[in-house]
Amino acid sequence: MSTILEFQRATKAFRGVPAIKNIDFAVRQGEIHAIVGENGAGKSTLMKVLAGVYELTSGALLFEGAPLVMKSPADAIRHGIAMVFQETNLVPSMTVAQNIYLGEEMLFNRLRGLYIRAQRFLLSLNFYVDPMALVSSLGAGKKQLVEIARAVHHHARVLIFDEPTATLTPEEKFHFFNLIRRLQRQGLSIIFISHALEEALTLSDRITVLRDGEVVATDDTRNFDREWLVQCMVGRSLSTQLYGAAGGRKARTYGEEILSVRNLSMGNLVRNTAFSIFAAQVTGLFGLVGAGRTETMKIVGGVLKRDFFHGGEIRFKGRPVRYRTPRPAVLDGIVYVTEDRKVEGFFESMSIAENLQIGRLATGTNPMTFVTLTEARRLAREWTERLGLRAIDPGARVIELSGGNQQKVVIAKSLVQKPKLVIFDEPTRGVDVSAIVEIHRFINELANDGIAVVVISSYMPEILALSDRILVARQGRIVEEMDIAEASEAKIMFAAVH
Amino acid sequence: MGKAVVIAVFRRAYAAFRGFDDETGSVPMMDGPLRPNALLDAMPVVLTLPDVDNLSAWRDGLMCSSGREAFRLVRSKDSLAIAERHVFEGPVSCLAAERGGGLAVGLDGQGVIVVEGPHAGRKISEVGGQPLSCPTAALFDGPDRLVIANGAASVTTADWKRDLMEHGASGAVWDVDLARAEAAPALLAGGLAFPSGLALAPNGGLFVSEAWRHQIVRIEGRIVDAPPRALVRDLPGYPGRISPRRAGGFWLAMFAPRNQLVEFVLREHEYRRRMIDNIDPAYWIAPALSSGASFLEPIQGGARKKLNRLKPWSPSWSYGLVARCDAAMRPIASFHSRADGRVHGVTSCCELEGAFYAAAKGSGIVVAMDIAGAEGETPA
Numbered sequence: 001m002s003t004i005l006e007f008q009r010a011t012k013a014f015r016g017v018p019a020i021k022n023i024d025f026a027v028r029q030g031e032i033h034a035i036v037g038e039n040g041a042g043k044s045t046l047m048k049v050l051a052g053v054y055e056l057t058s059g060a061l062l063f064e065g066a067p068l069v070m071k072s073p074a075d076a077i078r079h080g081i082a083m084v085f086q087e088t089n090l091v092p093s094m095t096v097a098q099n100i101y102l103g104e105e106m107l108f109n110r111l112r113g114l115y116i117r118a119q120r121f122l123l124s125l126n127f128y129v130d131p132m133a134l135v136s137s138l139g140a141g142k143k144q145l146v147e148i149a150r151a152v153h154h155h156a157r158v159l160i161f162d163e164p165t166a167t168l169t170p171e172e173k174f175h176f177f178n179l180i181r182r183l184q185r186q187g188l189s190i191i192f193i194s195h196a197l198e199e200a201l202t203l204s205d206r207i208t209v210l211r212d213g214e215v216v217a218t219d220d221t222r223n224f225d226r227e228w229l230v231q232c233m234v235g236r237s238l239s240t241q242l243y244g245a246a247g248g249r250k251a252r253t254y255g256e257e258i259l260s261v262r263n264l265s266m267g268n269l270v271r272n273t274a275f276s277i278f279a280a281q282v283t284g285l286f287g288l289v290g291a292g293r294t295e296t297m298k299i300v301g302g303v304l305k306r307d308f309f310h311g312g313e314i315r316f317k318g319r320p321v322r323y324r325t326p327r328p329a330v331l332d333g334i335v336y337v338t339e340d341r342k343v344e345g346f347f348e349s350m351s352i353a354e355n356l357q358i359g360r361l362a363t364g365t366n367p368m369t370f371v372t373l374t375e376a377r378r379l380a381r382e383w384t385e386r387l388g389l390r391a392i393d394p395g396a397r398v399i400e401l402s403g404g405n406q407q408k409v410v411i412a413k414s415l416v417q418k419p420k421l422v423i424f425d426e427p428t429r430g431v432d433v434s435a436i437v438e439i440h441r442f443i444n445e446l447a448n449d450g451i452a453v454v455v456i457s458s459y460m461p462e463i464l465a466l467s468d469r470i471l472v473a474r475q476g477r478i479v480e481e482m483d484i485a486e487a488s489e490a491k492i493m494f495a496a497v498h
Numbered sequence: 499m500g501k502a503v504v505i506a507v508f509r510r511a512y513a514a515f516r517g518f519d520d521e522t523g524s525v526p527m528m529d530g531p532l533r534p535n536a537l538l539d540a541m542p543v544v545l546t547l548p549d550v551d552n553l554s555a556w557r558d559g560l561m562c563s564s565g566r567e568a569f570r571l572v573r574s575k576d577s578l579a580i581a582e583r584h585v586f587e588g589p590v591s592c593l594a595a596e597r598g599g600g601l602a603v604g605l606d607g608q609g610v611i612v613v614e615g616p617h618a619g620r621k622i623s624e625v626g627g628q629p630l631s632c633p634t635a636a637l638f639d640g641p642d643r644l645v646i647a648n649g650a651a652s653v654t655t656a657d658w659k660r661d662l663m664e665h666g667a668s669g670a671v672w673d674v675d676l677a678r679a680e681a682a683p684a685l686l687a688g689g690l691a692f693p694s695g696l697a698l699a700p701n702g703g704l705f706v707s708e709a710w711r712h713q714i715v716r717i718e719g720r721i722v723d724a725p726p727r728a729l730v731r732d733l734p735g736y737p738g739r740i741s742p743r744r745a746g747g748f749w750l751a752m753f754a755p756r757n758q759l760v761e762f763v764l765r766e767h768e769y770r771r772r773m774i775d776n777i778d779p780a781y782w783i784a785p786a787l788s789s790g791a792s793f794l795e796p797i798q799g800g801a802r803k804k805l806n807r808l809k810p811w812s813p814s815w816s817y818g819l820v821a822r823c824d825a826a827m828r829p830i831a832s833f834h835s836r837a838d839g840r841v842h843g844v845t846s847c848c849e850l851e852g853a854f855y856a857a858a859k860g861s862g863i864v865v866a867m868d869i870a871g872a873e874g875e876t877p878a
Contacts, residue, residue: 253824253830254530254531254828254829254830255828256828257530258829260526260732262524262526262527263524274527274529275527275529276522276526276527276529276530278531312524313524316734318731320844467528481529481530481533483533
């Protein structure tokens with residue numbers, strides 16, 4: 001196979017600090033090339049250079065043997081390079097169809113024709129998304145599908161996927177993998193960034209491992225196995241640290257019943273569900289996308305409102321509560337750590353210290369109180385150390401951090417509120433293996449300190465590794481509860497789909 | 499009528515605004531440490547005795563009662579054997595055993611008699627000028643002090659369903675100084691909704707299970723000004739007797755399950771009044787210690803319409819449930835016998851020589867298991 005794309009000694013530096021350095025990397029025509037590495041390893045930077053978002057500081061990018069300089073993403077699209085970003089970059093106030101055809105508007109647009117075209121196109125991809133739906137009304141999984149559809153629509157010759165399957169259900173993943181293979185058969189080259197190593201191992205033809213901005217290994221996939229891949233990524237064996245603890249583990253003892261939810265209902269998304277949450281335990285909440293897990297917990301945290309009549313009851317520490325906004329929930333000690341960090345998790349143009357300070361303001365601090373910058377920085381320093389946050393400099397804006405470190409900021413921003421119940425929604429989504437270990441350790445520490453922790457995750461090994469008790473949601477209600485000692489992937493999945 | 503409707507509308511609107519679940523009267527689900535299992539059914543039967551009740555450890559064996567009789571039980575290989583039998587003048591409603599050998603027996607409708615120990619022969623038949631007609635539980639706090647729970651002021655223990663259906667809250671806990679014959683029983687707490695179990699709290703005071711309010715309260719000894727403080731609220735069953743665990747903490751027997759239908763009937767005053775007036779208590783819509791024995795039991799072939807479809811539905815009237823609690827009476831594990839089980843209506847349980855025993859009055863059996871199994875098991 002001929003080489004379609006090649007980086008030669010490519011370096012990209014931010015404020016003099018190289019995010020990637022001296023990268024030699026080639027993509028062949030019609031191959032699926034997986035790129036793996038910890039967060040902060042430089043994967044996203046490398047791909048953003050390829051997508052025209054960044055320009056190289058030094059080195060060269062060759063496209064079909066000729067040097068290529070791209071000034072903008074539009075340049076990349078013109079050359080047939082399209083990227084599906086890790087965090088969706090759709091316009092929330094536009095419909096699905098308008099997002100797919102964004103930038104191709106004519107002087108007079110006929111919306112009906114646009115919707116019909118989009119409907120046909122989405123169906124051809126086996127994506128069941130309403131083209132007339134506003135993107136803001138879609139869940140994370142469906143937003144991802146629209147993002148993929150938009151990239152496929154651009155007739156790209158090189159398609160770059162950054163964590164494409166993180167939010168997809170098993171069925172959606174199955175369709176997605178079929179789509180990838182179909183595109184490969186059509187001669188497209190696909191670059192695939194994923195933290196799900198099994199996906200990289202099963203789907204790709206070749207794998208490149210990045211660590212600290214450098215290429216550590218590039219080889220045919222058949223020459224890798226999971227253990228070797230992880231070792232290449234982190235320079236040490238982490239697989240047992242990550243998910244090895246699952247199975248036959250003894251659960252923590254039940255603490256006080258801190259949250260009792262009864263007959264909770266919200267439209268068709270949460271339907272008469274009931275469960276309890278106990279202190280000093282990690283309660284895992286598993287379910288497929290659309291099972292109502294996030295919505296249920298958002299109601300608990302005051303982000304969403306339950307039905308006014310027949311909406312059920314929530315008791316926090318024995319007291320009936322109805323939160324209409326998150327602030328009273330935060331004041332009571334309930335925090336919800338969002339799954340969509342980019343939109344709901346932080347203020348991207350602010351520094352870590354400013355984000356943490358905003359988190360602390362929600363805890364009822366007198367608005368007239370004068371907060372010194374020194375105090376805010378001290379708080380940021382404390383949490384930076386506690387969570388092992390790595391930033392280029394202490395004043396760095398959150399947008400300049402890697403995905404894992406951004407997630408740590410979101411967690412820290414919630415935990416400065418000194419909660420009694422913490423709800424983590426997909427806490428390690430789009431986070432590298434090293435950060436996963438740190439986040440898992442931190443979640444366990446919270447439970448050991450007597451805090452009630454809920455972890456919503458679509459990744460079964462994570463649920464099994466973290467939880468003392470597992471709740472399974474299906475079609476808007478909790479349908480199964482199991483102790484970690486008796487839980488298995490098969491049992492959980494059976495409950496989630498039957 | 500119109501006034502009642504208007505008040506109900508405002509009550510519901512206020513409940514919806516504040517977030518109470520006023521309409522459905524929901525029963526807490528059995529989850530977490532109270533998650534259903536079949537561990538009670540898995541325990542071997544060590545004694546079969548109709549209406550077995552009041553299981554308690556005394557001297558080197560166990561005591562239990564059945565109707566007017568009390569029995570001393572001894573271990574015999576893998577079962578229990580009756581070593582002594584005593585007959586009393588009325589049905590035995592509670593037993594209190596003391597480490598030093600004291601034994602007190604509560605007789606339904608008659609009071610409590612001390613039958614063994616230094617105060618043998620002492621009879622307490624009145625408390626606060628009222629007859630002690632419903633002695634549901636008693637315990638010795640030292641050789642000279644007896645604490646008695648009087649479930650209700652005007653009904654007997656056998657008539658417990660009536661007290662529930664009449665929203666009874668006339669129960670009380672009394673402290674009797676056995677050393678001074680002239681001393682009147684002292685009221686520790688009144689206005690309780692069927693106190694049915696007693697235990698000494700680790701740091702002084704008493705734990706009392708208040709069955710009709712589905713909660714465990716703490717009474718601070720003789721401090722009259724300190725009202726009972728609820729420790730564990732909203733249990734999914736009716737809590738009964740409490741027994742200490744050797745390893746710390748307590749066993750709590752819950753003699754019947756709560757269900758939506760009973761909660762509904764408890765809110766429907768006119769329906770309930772007519773049910774009480776016209777129907778045999780055995781067939782009331784009320785919790786029971788055992789069920790399934792008669793075709794006259796309510797809603798055996800019940801159904802309900804949901805989403806325009808008729809679905810078979812029949813609540814379980816009886817159940818078997820024992821909770822293992824920590825020192826603060828918080829359930830940390832549980833042992834169940836579900837709707838199809840054979841260990842229903844567990845009214846008492848206790849430990850003896852490394853074994854755990856539970857007496858199922860509804861099923862008329864005593865089941866047992868090694869404490870190591872009970873402690874090591876994490877059924878919840």
